Amino acid sequence: MALQNYIRLDDALCAYVREHRSGWTDPLWRALQAETLRLGAVAEMMIPEEEGAFLTFLVATLRVRQAIEIGTFTGASGLAIARGLAEGGTLLSLDRSEEWTAIARSFWERAGVRGRIELRLGPALESLHAIPGEAIFDFAFIDADKTGYDAYYEALLPRMRPGGVLLFDNMLRGGRVLDRDGTDDPDTRAIRALNDKLRNDPRIEGLLLPVADGIYLCRKR
Numbered sequence: 001m002a003l004q005n006y007i008r009l010d011d012a013l014c015a016y017v018r019e020h021r022s023g024w025t026d027p028l029w030r031a032l033q034a035e036t037l038r039l040g041a042v043a044e045m046m047i048p049e050e051e052g053a054f055l056t057f058l059v060a061t062l063r064v065r066q067a068i069e070i071g072t073f074t075g076a077s078g079l080a081i082a083r084g085l086a087e088g089g090t091l092l093s094l095d096r097s098e099e100w101t102a103i104a105r106s107f108w109e110r111a112g113v114r115g116r117i118e119l120r121l122g123p124a125l126e127s128l129h130a131i132p133g134e135a136i137f138d139f140a141f142i143d144a145d146k147t148g149y150d151a152y153y154e155a156l157l158p159r160m161r162p163g164g165v166l167l168f169d170n171m172l173r174g175g176r177v178l179d180r181d182g183t184d185d186p187d188t189r190a191i192r193a194l195n196d197k198l199r200n201d202p203r204i205e206g207l208l209l210p211v212a213d214g215i216y217l218c219r220k221r
């Protein structure tokens with residue numbers, strides 16, 4: 001007999017989850033969401049608020065000082081990470097969109113975290129390779145082009161300190177990793193391959209969390 005010791009969230013239960021956390025009525029997050037929604041369908045790329053709260057919580061608990069994210073968009077994950085940083089901590093945020101990151105900059109300013117974040121524009125892999133060899137990160141959040149995740153992982157892992165934590169977003173692809181309905185796109189294939197690679201990778205300890213669209217959490221050995 002398989003144990004069914006998990007829960008399927010419907011809209012009402014998801015709303016209940018969102019409303020039962022500290023800071024659940026964050027007006028700045030709501031304003032950022034409203035501004036992002038004005039961009040149209042791409043707004044779906046913004047991480048949900050409970051994922052932002054999870055990032056802040058994790059970064060604060062780990063006392064992160066040097067963080068990096070790949071995939072800034074309008075600044076939600078950057079805001080969440082920066083809010084959790086230890087005193088004197090910094091976040092390096094990578095993206096290639098001038099337009100979307102202009103919104104990020106203005107919201108980081110409003111949140112009072114602009115001074116803790118360095119934004120670098122350009123193709124993320126090039127930006128990663130340009131980081132000086134001595135840069136050691138203790139936290140990384142990867143949320144950009146899905147076919148690039150594996151290359152970002154390989155470029156980042158040597159720059160993480162032992163015990164450092166890397167998170168990959170969208171690792172369930174809305175359930176498409178199981179390919180139940182026969183859909184098979186390059187992004188989903190890349191994520192499936194990375195999920196398989198990470199569980200067998202002796203360089204890390206990893207687990208796939210069913211938070212938001214699936215977060216793969218890795219700790220460098």
Ligand SMILES: C[S@@+](CC[C@H](N)C(=O)[O-])C[C@H]1O[C@@H](n2cnc3c(N)ncnc32)[C@H](O)[C@@H]1O
Binds near residue numbers: 070075125
């Ligand atoms: C899913 S969004 C990131 C969402 C963001 N983390 C948030 O919390 O709202 C993906 C971002 O990755 C950026 N991106 C995609 N491919 C990229 C690449 N090759 N180099 C740099 N940025 C890239 C896009 O411009 C976009 O802003």
